[in-house]
Amino acid sequence: MAEYETITAERRGAVTLVTLNRPKALNALSSKVLEDLIAAFAAFEADDTQRCAVVTGSGEKAFAAGADIKEMAEKPMADFYAEDMFSRWTSHFVKATRKPWIAAVNGFALGGGCELAMMADFVLAADNAKFGQPEITLGVVPGMGGTQRLTRAVGKAKAMELILTGRMMDAEEAERAGLVARVVPAADLLDEALKVAAKIAAMPPLATLAAKELVNAAFETTLDQGILLERREFHFLAGTEDKAEGMSAFIEKRAPEWKGR
Numbered sequence: 001m002a003e004y005e006t007i008t009a010e011r012r013g014a015v016t017l018v019t020l021n022r023p024k025a026l027n028a029l030s031s032k033v034l035e036d037l038i039a040a041f042a043a044f045e046a047d048d049t050q051r052c053a054v055v056t057g058s059g060e061k062a063f064a065a066g067a068d069i070k071e072m073a074e075k076p077m078a079d080f081y082a083e084d085m086f087s088r089w090t091s092h093f094v095k096a097t098r099k100p101w102i103a104a105v106n107g108f109a110l111g112g113g114c115e116l117a118m119m120a121d122f123v124l125a126a127d128n129a130k131f132g133q134p135e136i137t138l139g140v141v142p143g144m145g146g147t148q149r150l151t152r153a154v155g156k157a158k159a160m161e162l163i164l165t166g167r168m169m170d171a172e173e174a175e176r177a178g179l180v181a182r183v184v185p186a187a188d189l190l191d192e193a194l195k196v197a198a199k200i201a202a203m204p205p206l207a208t209l210a211a212k213e214l215v216n217a218a219f220e221t222t223l224d225q226g227i228l229l230e231r232r233e234f235h236f237l238a239g240t241e242d243k244a245e246g247m248s249a250f251i252e253k254r255a256p257e258w259k260g261r
């Protein structure tokens with residue numbers, strides 16, 4: 001796979017493993033990290049052999065400690081606005097990525113780090129993970145979706161408290177609050193994330209795309225529209241070869257062979 005300056009990307013079977021690789025800066029999300037991640041995700045999305053991705057942080061301390069403060073400190077407001085700073089995170093890693101990806105969060109996931117994790121389809125957290133939106137302590141507010149995605153994930157009370165105080169929550173609290181799918185011992189995080197990703201990668205491809213699209217639609221539509229969309233995608237999948245194969249394999253008590261057709 002391509003070489004990048006601030007991340008690594010490797011294929012592990014059908015799973016692409018992307019590692020944020022600026023451990024000395026606690027994997028802070030600089031504009032170069034954004035460019036590298038966009039390229040790695042575009043390659044993942046375009047590669048038919050790759051079916052699920054895992055994003056994690058290098059080093060023991062952090063998934064990512066936020067947007068790069070040193071890069072933002074001297075930047076004038078006009079540049080923030082002219083660049084529409086941070087808009088490309090949502091457009092690339094949420095909107096343009098139809099295949100599933102998992103955030104495997106080790107250590108700090110703060111500010112943009114927490115926001116990147118929330119762009120993933122779900123978060124697996126190491127027991128040493130710490131989540132927070134400390135932007136207020138820098139004189140700003142979250143800018144990569146934190147006020148919206150954290151509120152949808154954990155509800156108003158906890159989101160408001162975290163965002164107004166900048167305090168961190170540990171992995172256990174994050175799991176209780178619904179931000180995290182599961183907490184695992186730090187030493188097992190990567191293995192577990194790759195195992196779950198491999199399981200997802202082995203599912204029927206079209207149903208996987210539909211399932212992701214439908215769960216995400218729950219955040220954007222009314223209940224009626226979402227349920228109609230779900231039914232229509234269910235009907236559409238009934239016309240696929242994989243539906244015929246999946247149901248025959250069940251009845252014949254054998255493993256299915258998916259074609260993605």
Ligand code: CAA
Binds near residue numbers: 025026135
């Ligand atoms: N940007 C740039 N550099 C960062 C960084 C960041 N977000 N977070 C940490 N670093 C750098 C530190 O400056 C330090 O570099 P030097 O060795 O060159 O001084 C190195 O990483 C190690 O950090 P610390 O010495 O601070 O490590 P610590 O263990 O004492 O503290 C920490 C860890 C509590 C995570 C602390 O680093 C911290 O508070 N980081 C900033 C967290 C933050 O405010 N994030 C929000 C950023 S704004 C944002 O993300 C906007 C948005 O919504 C997108």
